[in-house]
Amino acid sequence: MxxxxxxxxLGIIEGITEFLPISSTGHLLIAERWLGHRSDLFNIAIQAGAILAVTVIYRQRLWGLLAAFAGRDLRAPFDPLGVDVRPAEVRNYGFKLMLAFAVTAVGGLLLKKMGWELPDTVRPIAWALILGAFWMVAAEQLAARRAASEGERTAIAWRTAVLVGVAQVVAGVFPGTSRSAATIFVALLAGTTSRAAATEFAFLVGIPTMFAATGYEFLSMLKDGGIAGEDWNALGVAFVASAVTAFVAVKWLLRYIQSHxxxxxxxxxxxxxxxxxxxLPAGG
Structure with missing residues (x-):
């Protein structure tokens, strides 16, 4: 090949799996066993492509947040659920996004200081996929029962924001967990019974989180001279493939969860x- x-x-795999609740890291670690291991810069580039796609999709939401903090009333472009919200409520939502990001950032930096390295063996990925499957079903069943008895809740509580931040850290420690799955279903378990609202919050908080992680890794590589000898043609192809497929995958998912x-x-x-x-026993 x-x-x-x-x-x-590899770019297509990253784009499809980054924001679907099936674990991009787990799929890439497995795929690289057949397609060859890639540089850290390559992995950063394909992740950046996926982040760019989601940023484009949520550009109106992001602009609505900025406008609310600037004191401008841009209600319609912000709210994904068709509910008219005041700028104060939008700012409150933004502060919760900041809190979730801060929890993630502090947890991620602590892991870096401790010298933690991402495991790349298949067995823990497999178990994370299996356990995550049962956890997803249980969380959604619980959210459905709450919605039936108490009505659908679209609000994000402060506790939910903290737990989403913790979930992002946990997902980074255990490949196969899936950052999107961890954050979406933690939000559902914490009381946000709307799949759309939980997914929206998870994706929005993922934008600064992933940009920060990608930027941190890239600056570290520049400092250490880790970009020499990179195949820029392959990197460019993978970046574009990741961005395009992530855009399609996220747009599809947002429609899918409206009725599924x-x-x-x-x-x-x-x-x-x-x-x-x-x-594993035969080829692991």
Whole structure:
């Protein structure tokens, strides 16, 4: 397989899996066993492509947040659920996003100081996929029961923001957990019974989180001279592939969850996890 084709496939895998609740890190670690290990810069680039796509999708939401903090009333572009909200409520939502990001940033920096390294073995990925599948189903069932008895809740509580930040740190420690799955279902368990509202918050808080992590890693590489000898053609192909496929995947997901539960993703995680465990004795 040519290097450009391998880069294209890795970019597509990153774009599809980054924001779907199935774990991009787990899929990439597995895919690299067949498509070849890539540099840290390559991995940063394809993640940046996925972040760019989500930023474009949520550009009106982000502008609404900035406008609210600047004292301007831009209600309609902000709210994804069609509810008219006041600038004060938008600012309150923004502060909760900042809190979730701050918790993630502090946790991530502590892990860096402790010298933690991302594990790259298949077995923990497989178990994380399996356990995450059962957790997803349980969380959504609980949210559905709450919605039936108490009505749908779209509000994000302060406690939810803190727990979402913690969930992002945990997802970074255990490949296969999925950052999007961890944050969405923690929000559902914490009392936000609306799939759309939980997903919206998870994706919005993921934008500064992933930009910060990507920027931190890139600056570290520049400082250490880690960009020499990079195949820029392959990197460019992968970046574009990741951005395009992430855009399509997120737009599809946002439509899908309007009328469907996350059960199909849980079934996929379970099937993939079991397949990996069965594969390990022969090829692991």
């Amino acid at each position: 040519s290097d450009l084709l391998a880069a294209l496939l 539960r996350f059960t199909a993703f849980a079934a996929y995680r379970l099937a993939l996890g079991v397949a990996l465990l069965l594969w």
